[in-house]
Structure formats: structure tokens, C-alpha cells
Amino acid sequence: MSSIHDKKIIIAGAGLVGSLLALRLLQKGYQVEIFESREDMRKQSISAGRSINLALSHRGIEGLKLVGLSDQILPHAVQMKGRMIHTLNSELLFQPYSIRENEYINSISRRTLNIQLMDAIEKWDVKINFGNRLSHFSPEENKFTFTTKGNLKNELVDCCLIATDGSNSIARKFMLDRSAELRMNYNQKFQDYGYKELTIPPGEHSKFLLEKNALHIWPRGHFMMIALPNPDATFTATLFLPFKGEQGFELLQNTSTLRTFFHKYFTDALPLIPNLEEEFFENPTGHLNSVKCSPWHYKDQILLMGDAAHAIIPFYGQGMNCGFEDVVVFDQLLDQLSNVEELFQQFESSRKPNADAISDLAEDNFEEMRDKVSDPVYQRKRALESQLEKKYPNYYSKYALVTFRPDVSYSEAMIKGRLQDEFLLKICADQTEFNDIEMMKIYNHLQSI
């Protein structure tokens, strides 16, 4: 029986989740060794505005609070208080995420966040082994090997490895190679959609050219564009298109079809993206894939965490938040359990239903964002929910449960949220205005769900 207190913990992957986990484990006094396949991002310059931003929300903030960094990191974010819908004829429609004051999401650069976490790790006099790729695992010897580009090998024995090496996890591949032994269920799924990142630069005097405190959406039914603000007054826009068919990437092969396409569907955005052609034809087309698997651990030797265990598509803005919540839950379990394998098993038991739930919710939300947000019934439902929130501070929409209520698990939020939506959409299909008594009845029914 191996105790987590006696083991060196290897963290494979110093991305957001790996860095947060490493920092927390260092704070708790564990012996930690950190490896990262990429080079140190702090030594590489990336032009401003080209960094990808993420939506940090309450579950993720809990993770930052755990390591005492939320106050230091949040000032680097831009608050997004709701969705700004851009209609086909360039009208704007604002849908607040919540009526409660502290309930907004935060656009933050992945790079900034990761650097803050890495800097905090190094204050513990621990160095991150950059440029070291997990290359081999020998279960019999309980040995992990990391290899540098120059083919230098780092071999570690009798440790346990927590794999935070992302959606293409190498550690997960090691486990897949032992599928029969583990009876490993594994499901990877690619969307028929890809994405392309585009930049909206600032106006004169560093002016934001769209409403600063909003997540902008151009919902177009089978496709959409979104844009998130950055502190430097740029926006990072992301265009989501199917690969095939009408309005698919395959038909946008030259400047003129691209321009015609943007002119028709993103009229108000077109003048804001001066480098449209270069960016569209030079930036890679991103994929959207998800992974569900089980088990998440191999004996007491490997545990998958974050995207390595449960990669999801980005449409609920919860990938990082879910990963940070993994760390919060793992931290709690560390106080209760010391047997490594039991700890790993309990972690999966606790997190797997919630990771599955947010994955399913993210799939639903893609349809919601690209299509339903512009539907009149849906819009009436959102308006009614805002009224409910105003009148009954206890009312939480599905989005608010998922995004602002870390005390409610993703799976509870999914079940409750879906039932609420079903009920409200039915009501709003027939009726546009609600008086106080009707509102009370609606609220009472929602409370009973």
C-alpha cells in the first residue's frame, strides 16, 4: 500500500491545470517534479493580441483562490457581463449573464495566466523542466522517462505521475496501450466544425471598437463568430464554420469568396478586421475535439487530470474552469486519503460524472450560441430569466448554475438547468408578458425542480 506522502509526484505538463496543481502541492509540502514538453513561454515573444483568451469564471476562480492568486490575476482580465448578439442586419442585442452584481465572466489571456502560475511555482525554488517530453513508461519498473530535443533522458522511478498534458495526453496513450488490462473505455470525437482566429485591433487612442464588457456573438444558424476582449483593447475573434458544405471552409478558398462571405454574414465586423485575408489564409484551422475515457488512473502510477482525462469543446467556456475544479477536488481528497490508488479512484468517482456533464453541456451550448440565441422564444426566455433573477435573487439559470455556482456540481447543474430550460421555453412559446402572480407561480415551479 503506497502512501501519497512518501511519493515524489511527477507532474507531466505545466499548462494551466498542471501549474495550478504543482503550486498547490508545493504549498502543501509534497515533493513535486514538473516536466513540460514545450520551451519556456516566458522566453518567447508573442505579438500582442495574438494570444488566445479564455473565459475565467467562478469555478476557475476557486482554484486561484486556493493558491492565493485570484487577487493578483483577476486585474489582468476584462469583465464580460453578458452576450452581445450581432444580428444579420447589424443590430445589437445585449443578454446579461446574470442580474447579480458579481456574476460575470473574465476574458483572460492563457499566456498571462500560465506565466503568473509558473512564476509562483518558481518562488518555491522549484524549477520547471521545460523541453522535456514524456517518452516512455515502464509499469513493471514503475519508471517514467522524459526526453529532451537533444535526446537527453530523465528517468524517474517509484514516483507517481499526474498527467496534465492536455487533450493529446501521452500518458493517456500509455494507458490505451494497456486497454485490455485496464478494460479502458475511450471515446474521442471530432466536430464537423473547425475554427479560425482573427484579430480586431484597437481604434485610435486604444479605444475598444466593440462594447468592451461583453462576449460578442454573431449567431448564424449553422455557423457563428465570437469575439472576446483583451486588456490591450483588441478583440480575439473566432470564426466557427463547418468544414464542408455551404458556408464551409472548403468553399472559402480565395480572397473574393471570403470577402463576399464576410460582407454578407458579418457586415458590421468586416471593417474591424483589417488583416482578414492574411489571417484567414495563414492561420491554421483549429479542430474541435472531445475525449471521454475511463479509468483515469493506472494502478498507483498514473492519474489523468484536466483535458488529459476529459477534453471538451469550448462552447461553455468551462475547459480550464473544469480543470481548475479538478485541482480543488484533488486538494480536498488529499486531506482525506493517503493510499495512492484509493485517492486516484476516488478522484475519478467524484469528477467523472461532472466532467461528462460539462462535456454534454458544451455540445448543447454550441447549438445555443450559433442558433438559438437569435430565436425570439429563446430571447423571451432569457428576458424572463433576468426578471426572475431581479425579483427572486435565489433563481439561477442553467448558465448561471454552471458558471457562477461552484457549490453546485456540473451534473446537478445539468439536470436542474435542463429541466428549467424545458419548462421556461414551453411557457415562453405561448406567452410574452408575465404579471406578478404568474411570475410567482413560475418561480415556485422552478424551485420545485
Added chain:
Amino acid sequence: MSSIHDKKIIIAGAGLVGSLLALRLLQKGYQVEIFESREDMRKQSISAGRSINLALSHRGIEGLKLVGLSDQILPHAVQMKGRMIHTLNSELLFQPYSIRENEYINSISRRTLNIQLMDAIEKWDVKINFGNRLSHFSPEENKFTFTTKGNLKNELVDCCLIATDGSNSIARKFMLDRSAELRMNYNQKFQDYGYKELTIPPGEHSKFLLEKNALHIWPRGHFMMIALPNPDATFTATLFLPFKGEQGFELLQNTSTLRTFFHKYFTDALPLIPNLEEEFFENPTGHLNSVKCSPWHYKDQILLMGDAAHAIIPFYGQGMNCGFEDVVVFDQLLDQLSNVEELFQQFESSRKPNADAISDLAEDNFEEMRDKVSDPVYQRKRALESQLEKKYPNYYSKYALVTFRPDVSYSEAMIKGRLQDEFLLKICADQTEFNDIEMMKIYNHLQSI
């Protein structure tokens, strides 16, 4: 644009599907090279009765007819005309598969079948490269490497490879390594059940100790045992148990619990299995896993076929039959298409919905075999179906559509068969006897499905 007529076709895996395919391609005049990772089974002796048997049915027989081997092979099989249900108190109940004369399934040894196919291949003066494992694929050079145990390498360039290397396909792993490029969806699933093979030897004077021409089932709700006859008057019994829980493998850890378990649940079978303990504790516990994936091809370089493309669980007895049908369909497409990539795409378009259907049907059938066959309503339904078949030779049950009607695709059989079952089970829940007029109405309704 590469034509299949100009290409050497490499077949990776000379199991049942690979051997049938190779033989057919040789008959059609293609240039074929065959590799098999295992050694030549004809040079290895296996004790009689220990070979695994398979249920060969009409779709599989179509494959054998295609290469002109059905008349030669079928005499090696034992006909199974229905299910013989062994109840908990050792009563026997026979459920015929069909009332029509030529509709039975054939218990045949995997080894016999494979050897016949290999022998037929070698009549074409082609040698199968045994002990050659597919070890490397370089898409840029279009190069495949096979490696022997002695580390001799066979490199082949500018060929196309058809991977019939089974449910753990190496070629599929090469494709999975290129998941993002292919946007490859992949789902592998392990049942919570394992299986153990046991032997029922012949009685005196080579007498079959159970009804010879039946597939025997001991349905026990959450677990079951089955037994298939072999020509040497043995039966190969297979015990399917959950890994965990009551009646799970984990609780059968010693001779006495095993004997008590068999005595309680398989009273009539226990005296027929003299080596129960040795076999149970020495034979490996098998896994039951399925794979669904897409795409099935990599450019014009690799095509997956048989279990490599669509491994299924064995409960419809259709794994090999489905694989043989792959070969029949591929053979037809070869007469219509020459462009390799188009051929590969069309093959998947044609086969994928049917492979998915038989996979789903096999999952349903596990529940049917271990549980429903002993349910009174289900039994009345089977009896009614036999009556219908007698009266209306055009009536085909779901099982008969899947098993005896190669002219009906698996997906059609699934859709039609499920609707029929739903309707008949509803009727049989309320009523036990049906007069001629009622039968006619039932038949007419079934025809309209």
C-alpha cells in the same frame, strides 16, 4: 489519382477476413502480398476440442460462395437449428431459429476455416508471410514496414494496405496517431463482463452428451453459459460473468465456491465438465470489447476491414459473418470503381451503417440471451413467430433477418426487426392464443412495417 489495378495490395492479417479477401483478390487477378503476425497455425498442434468455434450463417456463407469454397467447408460444420434453453431446474426448451428448412446456423472451428482458406490461397502460388508484424507506416514515403521476431524488416513502398488485423489493429493505431489530420472518431468500449471457455467432452462411443444440433444456453439473468457443438462430439462451453459483484469472477476464487456456484446455477452441466476446476482457473478470462471508428481509410494508403474497422461483441454470432460480408461488398465495389481513395470511401459509406447496426444488435442480444429467452412473454412471442413462419413463409423474425437474409442489410434488419419485436411483445403480453383471423391481422401489420 491512383488506380487499384496498378497497385500492389498488401493484406495485413491472414485471419478469416484477411484470408478470404486475399483469396478473392487473387482470383480476380490483383497483385497481392499477405502478412500475418502469428506463425503458421498449420504447423502448430492444438488439442482437439479446444479450438474456438464460430457460428457461420448466411452472410458468411455468401463470402465462401464468392470464392467457391462453401461446398468444401460446410461439411466441417455442425448444424445448429435453434436455441436449447436449459432452465434453472434443468428443464429443456427448444426455440427453433426458423421454421424454414435451410435456415440454421453452423458451428465451425475457427482453425479449420482459416486453414481451408490459407490452403486455397497457396494454390495460387502465393506464400503468406507468417511471423511478420506490421511495425511502421510512413505516409510521406507511402511505406509500410513489417518486422519478424528476428528483427528482419520487409519494407514495401507505393502499395495500398488493407488491414484485416483484427480488433487490436496496428494499422488503426497508425491512423489514431494521425487523429487530428483525419478528424478520427474513435470509440472503444469494454463490457463489464468477461468469459471463460470450458470443455464438455464426448460420451462413450463419441456420443454428443447434449442435443447435437442446437446452440445451448443457460440463461441466468445477469449472467449465462452457452455451448456450441464440435464435429468431434465435444461442446465448447463459454461462461459469461460480470467481473464484479455477486456471481462475478471476483468471487469465484477457489474450487469450493466454483463448485457451489455451478451446482446451484448449472446443475445439469456440472457433471458434463470433468475438468471444470483446471479449465476455470487455468484458462485466461476473456474480455468483450467493441470498437466503432471513422474514417476507415487513410488517403489511398490504408483501408480497415473486418474487426479492425468494427470489432463487435459476439452475442449475435455475426463478427465473422459481418467481416465476410465486407469482402463481398468490397468485391462488388471493385467492379465499379478503380480510384483507390474513392473505393475506400465508398466501402465505408456502404458498410459503416451496417457495422454500427450489427454492433448495436449484438449488445441487445446479450441481454436477450442471458435474460429474456427465459421470460414467458418472450417465449410466447417466439412461439407466435414460429406459427407465423409456418403460415406465412414470407415472415422473417429479427433474428432471421439478421442471420438468414444477406439481401437485407444489417441496418434495415435492425430497424424492421426492432419494430416487429416491439409490436409482437406488446401483443404477447396480453394474449396467449391467436386464431387464424388474428394471425392474419398480425401478419398484415408486420408486413406494413
